[in-house]
Amino acid sequence: MTVLFQDVAYAFRQLRKTPAFTATVLLTLAIGIGANSAVFTLVNAILLHNLPVTDPKTLIRIGDKDDCCVNGGWNDNGDYSLFATDTYYMFKRSxxxxxxxxAMESGYAWRPITVRRSGPQTVxxxxxxxxxxxxxxxxxxLSPAAGRLFVDADDQKGAPITAVMSYDAWMQDYGGDPGVIGGAFYINTKAATIIGVAPKGFYGDRIDTNPPKYFLPMNTMDTVIGAPYFNDPDSQWAYIIGRIKPGTSVPALQSKASELLKQAYAPLKTFSDQRAKKVLPLTHVVLSPGGGGIQNMQDGYKDHLKLLQWIAALVLLVACANIANLLLVRGMSRRAELSVRSALGAQRRRIVRQLLTESVLLSGIGGLLGLAVxxxxxxxxxxLAFPDQHNMPVAASPSPMVIGFAFALSLVTGILFGLAPALMAARTQPAEALRSNARTTAHGASFLQRSLVVLQAALSLVLLVAAGLFAQSLNKAQNVDMKLDTTNRYIAHINPQAAxxxxxxxEPLYQTIVDRFHGIPGVVKVGLSxxxxxxxxxxxxxxxxxGEPDRNKGASWVKGTPEYFDSVGTHIxxxxxxxxxxxxxxPSVAVVNKEFVKQxxxxxxPIGHHFGFSGVSKTPQDGAHEIVGVVEDTTYTSVYWKDHAMYFLPLTQRAGLANDADPDNSIDKDLSMYAGAIVIQTAHPIDGFEKVVSDTLGSINPNLTIVKFQTFKQQIDDRFIEERLIAxxxxxxxxxxxxxxxxxxYGVTAYTVVRRTPEIGIRMALGxxxxxxxxxxxxxxxxxxxxxxxxxxxxxxxxVRYVKSQLYEITSVNVPVMAVAIGVLILAAAIAGIIPARRAASIDPVRALRIE
Structure with a gap:
């Protein structure tokens, strides 16, 4: 230990003697290690996240896919991850x-609730x-932060409506007021009681950009939000997670659950269709780890995060090569010192250990700086990844795992970039200390030094090409002609059902909304959808x-009011x-897009033809809607969705039904009657328009609140957040x-010039x-x-073959991107080389010869 302390103290003295070298190495390390640790922090918080629950390793999810949100029908591969209420109870019994x-709701983000505390002047x-x-x-x-959590009696049909509030909601909205517990509230205008507060740090069963603030018993779902699918054995809406007993074989349990599901599905209306009967034997479930919760967000971000890890690792590799070069140069400049030490009896392993101590010390300090970075x-x-999100259950602070990763990276980096220079420097012969430097015409830099520069240039080109491709991909995606007009358009999301x-x-509500908004000065169009x-x-x-054979194809559909197409800029x-x-x-009518006509x-x-839903009704309804118009292929959901067939229905008409011939699909069960958004076109930008919209809705009904407000351009920009982050x-x-x-x-070239100063002096002396x-x-x-x-x-x-799936309409490296990357690298190399080259050309031959 005494020798180790001596080595560390000596290393500190050596580093203080060369502040420029030390600062350059530490900055390089901080960038390399900091970039990797930052990306790993995000990876750890999203991909490796475990729920803050008891023993997460024993949690198992039935299912492995993101099948949000309410599904009906069957799928071709027979893999199910979303389940009906009856299926959940069957699994629970069997x-x-x-x-x-x-069980937990899969699509809560799409149907927000309206909450009002009982009392005067509450909003x-x-x-x-x-x-x-x-x-x-x-x-x-879990244990409650206050009050109590749900028990089985809360989740019974006919039980009083109760709710558990999230800890964040309790603190942010009510300042931790203990009076909230047992307090009377109105949820979607229904009387409810807050019985407790969830523990701090628990954001639900998944990572989400907008985690739930209220938890309610699922048997109150139909009462509170009017969810007819809750009691429909053919409607799948719930995810399922359970705690497995010790010693249970997961493969055997998976086979058993799959067989039970197949038996439960056989008598359902969904599988009465001949095509469905053919895929029924394929029905199965995949049991997946549940400790991290439902992996919807992880599945969406894992490809981009893995790409960032590789890119950050390449940057670290470039940094290590750079530091190795610096250490090689420094080692060569210390040859005289090391020769003297060797001549005085220092063993080679002692010198190597001393130099490695300096390298590891540098990397350790660099690791600390990297943590800050x-x-x-x-x-x-x-x-960048989640703008405007303030309640994300993702912590940016380095966890113990990230801290351990950073220091392990520092240690490995220190050994890697310190070992070769230490071994080379330790080969110094004692005799070199006893004679002066010999004149040399050597090339100065060693093969290893030049190889490291070549490696840096190659990796830099790869990263520059990647940057060019992702920037080009983002530019192409953002500049697609979406057949939309964002000029002076605003979107206010609403939930009439919650009001x-x-x-x-x-129907009269929508007309009132249209009339009230048209009464606002500057409003041109008002569309609901x-x-x-x-x-x-x-x-x-x-x-x-x-009148035509079933093509076994589907299409997306949207319901809207008469001014909807004009409000979003879609043309007939x-x-x-x-x-x-x-x-x-x-009579039921529909407007279809050009891709629908094509398919x-x-x-x-298509004008005058009729169509309807396929395979969902006991009563044939293929003549439900008459096509009265065709619109251009407006982009919906994502620019990556090509050949997107769509049809549009009037907001207050039935979806897929010409009338109420099918008693299983009465109007009371048709949730598509509810508008989710108002699109408002104005003649010019209006300052404070969100408040104007909120006040207008409040004047119609105090419970008719804004769920989310944004400009149309903001909505479109939000769809490119990940692409913008990667670019x-x-x-x-x-x-x-x-x-x-x-x-x-620059370092290698400058070092070469210094080493070849006598040679260059002779050349210049000779003309x-x-x-x-x-x-x-x-x-x-x-x-x-x-x-x-x-x-x-x-x-x-x-x-490129490994990242082309993340690029928009780019499958290979094109000439402009490659040319720009090569040009930038050559320019940087020219700048790095010209400085020592000019210095070499200014050498005085007399002084150069005098050095010898």
């Missing part, structure tokens, strides 16, 4: 291998709420054209749009790698011109860069 099974507000089984908190092994970087990554309106009451073009939502159904290209006469009692009519004129970060990492490579090339000296130095520098290009170009072309 799978004693689970200590308990809990109704829109919140995210979720419905869960009575044993939900018990399965997770990672903390700031993780916050920046979160802000207490029944299906049969919405179930959802809007570029929000992350999609309703779809099978489509059967009357044939026939007509909706009119005020297309009411509930009028279902082979581009024949910016790849560009940043590419610039960092280029900077590090430039520093490395060599300054230009020739500059060309000689620049040629050596550019040859290393060209060697890097020769390696980097095929590597970049090869790597």
């Amino acid at each position: 799978l004693p291998e689970f200590e308990e099974l809990a 109704a507000k829109s919140f995210t709420g979720t419905f869960v089984s009575g044993n939900y908190f018990r399965v997770f092994g 990672s903390y700031l970087g993780a916050h920046a990554l979160l802000a 207490g309106y029944k299906n049969t009451e919405v 179930t959802y809007t073009p570029m929000e992350e939502n999609n309703w779809s159904s099978g489509v059967k054209v009357q 290209v044939m026939g007509r749009g909706f009119t005020a006469q297309d009411t509930l009692k009028a 279902f009519f082979d581009n024949r004129n 910016r970060l790849t560009s940043l990492f590419g610039v960092l790698a280029l900077l590090l490579a430039g520093i490395g090339l 060599a011109a300054r230009g020739r000296v500059i060309r000689m130095v620049m040629r050596a520098a550019m040859l290393q860069t060209v060697a890097g290009l020769i390696i980097g170009i095929p590597v970049a072309v090869f790597c």
Whole structure:
């Protein structure tokens, strides 16, 4: 230990003697390790996140896919992850291998609730709420922060409506007021009692950008939000997670659950269709780890996060190569010192240990600085990935795992970039200390040093190409002609059902909304719809054209009011749009897009033809809707969704039914009657328009609140958050790698000039011109860069195959991107080489010879 302390103290003295070298190495390390730790912080918080529950390793989910939100029908591969209420109870009864099974709502984000505390002057507000089984908190092994959590008696039909509030909601909305517990509230205008507060740090059963603030028993779902699918054995709406008993074989349990599901599905109406009967034998479930909760968000972000990990690792590799070069140069400059120490009896392993101690000390300090960089970087990554989200259950602070990762990375980095220079320096012979430097015409830099520069150049090119491709992909995606107009358009999301309106009451409500908003100065168009073009939502159904064979195809559908198409900027290209006469009692009509015409009519004129849902009704309804118009192919949901067939229905008409011939599909069960958004076009921008909209809705009904307000442009921009994040970060990492490579090339070139000073002096004394000296130095520098290009170009072309799935309409490296990347790298190399080249050309021959 005494020797170790001596080595550390000596290392500190050596580092203090060369502040420029120390600062450069620490900065390089901080960038390399900090970038990796920042990305790993995000990876740890999202991909490796476990729920803050008791013993998460024993939690198992029945299912493995993101099948949000309410599904009907069957799927071709037979893999199910979303289940009906009856199926949940069947599993609960028939799978004693689970200590308990809990059910939870899959699509709570799409149907917010309206909450108002009882009392005078209280205001109704829109919140995210979720419905869960009575044993939900018990399965997770949680204790309340205040009050109590659900028990089985709370989740019985006819039980009083109760709710558990999230800890964040309790603190943010009510300041931790203990009077909330047992207090009377109104949820969707229904009287409810808050019985407790969930524990701090528990955000529900999944990572979500908008986690639930209220938990309600699932048997109150139909009463509170009017969810007829809750009691429908053919409607799948719930995820299931349970705690498995010790010693249970998961493969055997998976086989048993799959067989039970197959038996439960056989008698359902869904599988009465001949095509469905053929896929029934494929019915199965996949049991997956449940400790991290429902993995919807993880599945959506894992590809991009893994890509960022690889890019950050490449930056670290460039940084390590740079530091190794710096240490090699420093080691060569200390040859005289090491020769003296060797001549005085120092053993080679002692010298190597001393030099390694300096390297590990540098990397340790760099690791500490990297942690600081990672903390700031993780916050920046979160802000880029989830803008305007303030309740994200993702912490940017480094966890113990991240801290351990950073220091392990520091240690490995220190050993890697310190070992080779230490071994080379330790080979110094004692005799070198006893004689003066010999004149040399050597090339100065070693093969290893030049190889490291070549490696840096190659990796920098790969990162520059990646940055160019992702920037080009983002630009192409954002500039797609979506057939939408965002100019002076605003979107206010609403939930009439949560305000207490029944299906049969919405028609006059919508007319009132349109009339009130048209009374606001500057308002041009007012359209209502179930959802809007570029929000992350999609309703779809099978489509059967009357009088034609079933093509086994589906299409997305949206319901809207007469001014909806104008409000979003979609143009009618044939026939007509909706009119005020297309009411509930009028004949059912539809407008389809051009892709619908292509897929279902082979581009024949569809006007006057009828179609309806396929495979969902006992009574044939393929003539439900008459096509009265065709619109252009407006982009919905995502620009990545090609060949998107769509049809549009009047908001107050039935979906898929011409009348109430099917008693299982009465109007009381038709949730599509509820508008989800108002799209408002104005003649000019209006300051404070959100408050104007809120006041207008409040004047109609105090419970009619804004769920979310944004401009149409903001909504579209939000769909490119991930792409923008990747493009910016790849560009940043590419610039960092280029900077590090430039520093490395400069260092090696400058070192070469110093080593060859006597040689250059002789050349100039013999008549060599300054230009020739500059060309000689620049040629050596550019040859290393060209060697890097020769390696980097095929590597970049090869790597595109692994990221093309994340690029928009780009499948290979195109010439402009490659040319720009090569040009930028050559320019950086030229700048890095010209400085020492000019310095070499200014050498005084007399002084150079005097050095000897």
